[in-house]
Amino acid sequence: MQFKILKYIQNYKMDITEYIELVFTDYTLRTITLGTAILGAVTGMLGSFAVLRKQSLLGDAISHAALPGIAIAFLITGTKDSNTLLIGALISGLIGTFWIRGIITKTHLKSDTALGLILSLFFGFGMLLLTFIQKQPNANQAGLDKYLFGQAATLVESDVWMMAIVTGLCLIVMLTFWKEFKILLFDADYTKTLGFNTKIIDILITSFIVLAIVLGLQTVGVVLMSAMLLAPAAAARQWTNSLSVMVFLAAIFGAFSGVFGTAISASQNNLSTGPVIVLVAAVFVVFSFIFSPSRGLLFKQIRFIKNRRDLELHKTLTFMHHIAKTHEDISHPHAIKLLNNFQGYTKNTLRKLVEKDYVQLKGNMWSLTKVGFETAANLYTKQTTEDE
């Protein structure tokens, strides 16, 4: 039934207004859009903590580690009720997380090895169970593999409610413990000396990250879940240095990735929602990497070029000053030939100096003005130089 509606949508080349109208009127599309938006918001929010705590790949490991939990929950209960399966996923995700922690703290294996180990071993065990289930004489098992790659189309209203409740819970806990989370994030030792129980705060954050990942499995699947966690947060990080703004931005980026991703995949044939959402989020990241004003690559490059030009200008001026110093008349003309590249001389720097009224040109000769001479003399002695 849901597929039919989706196919119906897909078979029409829609324009934007038509699509927006559909989002509000069509049950399936509304559910999916709302679901992916909420999911994007909550993973973005919690992802900020994961990224700042240098646990970026934890999401990848946990989402894989959840698989055996899903299979075991199915084996025990025999139902495909998504909430039951999610509880299984949650438990096995948490076991995976704490085992990773155990490996890192108790042995000399490094965190990357621990993550890779748990990820692949749990996933392999999950595969064993899934294939084992498939061979069982039980007609009910079909559809478990949607957790591998995710199928947003299978979202129903109760799933969205579940996501909304978890998001609400998450918000409440985050606002209550905001101060503790923040201080643990940036200075764990100081937190300890203040008398907070860092272990409990740590477990609280990690558990919520696991919860968010498990929620997303049904929608984007095991493999792509880590990107949902990371991408919005990594994009948000580029625009701000404040934690609250970052969390807020990450939630918005995540939500928009969900909405746009759903829209794009619904308007095309044969496009699964998960990968499209991830690619939309990746576009957010690339855009932020390039265009963020303070950290972005573009503005960094522009600042770099500007600084180099300023430096060349200063070098030329200083060189001129050195020459002019030896003459009684500071405005005594000298040949342009004297200046060379090594002193940062280019036609441009000379023109700029003339524009600033530091230098006067007469034919092939230049001479420093009074202003220019004074500026040059004070160039490296001034405490602060205003930006030129």
Place this chain on the structure above:
Amino acid sequence: MSSAQIEIQLIACIVAIACAIPGTFLVLRKMAMISDAISHSILPGIVVGFFITQDLNSPLLILLAALTGIITVILVEYIQKTGLVKEDTAIGLVFPALFSIGVIMIAKNANDVHLDVDAVLLGELAFAPFDRLLIAGTDVGPKSLWVVGTILIITIALLILFFKELKVSTFDKGLAASLGFSPAIIHYGLMSVSSVTTVGAFDAVGAILVVALMIAPAATAYLLTTDLKRMLALAIGFGIFSAIFGYWVAHWLDASIAGSITTILGLVFLFVYLFAPSKGIIAVMYREKQQQTEVSLLTFLLHLKNHDELEERHVNHLNEHINWQKVRAKTVLDLAQKNNMIHIEKNIVSLTKKGDEFTSKAIDYIITNEDAQIEDMKDDFFLFRG
């Protein structure tokens, strides 16, 4: 055992060996997660290669996929170099994006291609013997056996040729560079081998389980030894054991071979993780407890040396004065007596000559900030450890 069964086990073993060799170096170089990233991001390479050749075992496909693997590494390193995000975030951003591109490429062409994501990600060893390689009309064995066999031979040849370079650059990058080995070439060489192995093996065991075969045997071996050659040998051994044992478990359960090989790897790791002689969790916890008792003992001896008053040295006062629980106080007291450090007379504890000597030396070391020396001293003085 039928010939198909033997062939499956042979392929599994070869894949396990081919994965264990680069895996050992990845674990040692703290790049284990890179193998996970590569195993996912080769998907677009495989898809493009498949569009061109229409053959999952063609060399071109392997080359293209390996190229995608290298591109992943380069992209990760580029993002890392910009300093905008941390290394692990860079890995986590790159591979899902590339993987998504691969999935979308498959989905858009689903009607004309015989390739689905499940096959790439999960693989199926059971079908490997059906795809035969025919040379001039004669059957020379399963195709994938030849593919992974070739990869294994190349890997072993490279390992033997560049063993010294690999070893030096893994443990001391600076030394390697100053000896004239380019760390960059070795780095990218290792990455290329890992990519090629991943691609060659994905067909048999699936991309995600390649990661297990690379990391798990190496990590298990690392818990048992710190010698590179022994670690390689152990990793290969664990790989082969899991491959064969895993096959029979799968046979018995009638489930995925790759999944059961990984499960066996997991069980082997769990066993070693718990019981490894010096680095296993039980050994570590035992040692921690031992050290705790010994530190308590030292504190206790220092206390005795500091106090001549009888009431401070009364057995019953131990609890109050040093704030210990009864059990712990008793353990410490027993240990001290067994080692002839103290003697108890009418419930008054005092240091023996040996105990006094031990404590004075310990104080010397503590004052001169050479606490580490105390560990060596313990070996000289202790008859029994805590």
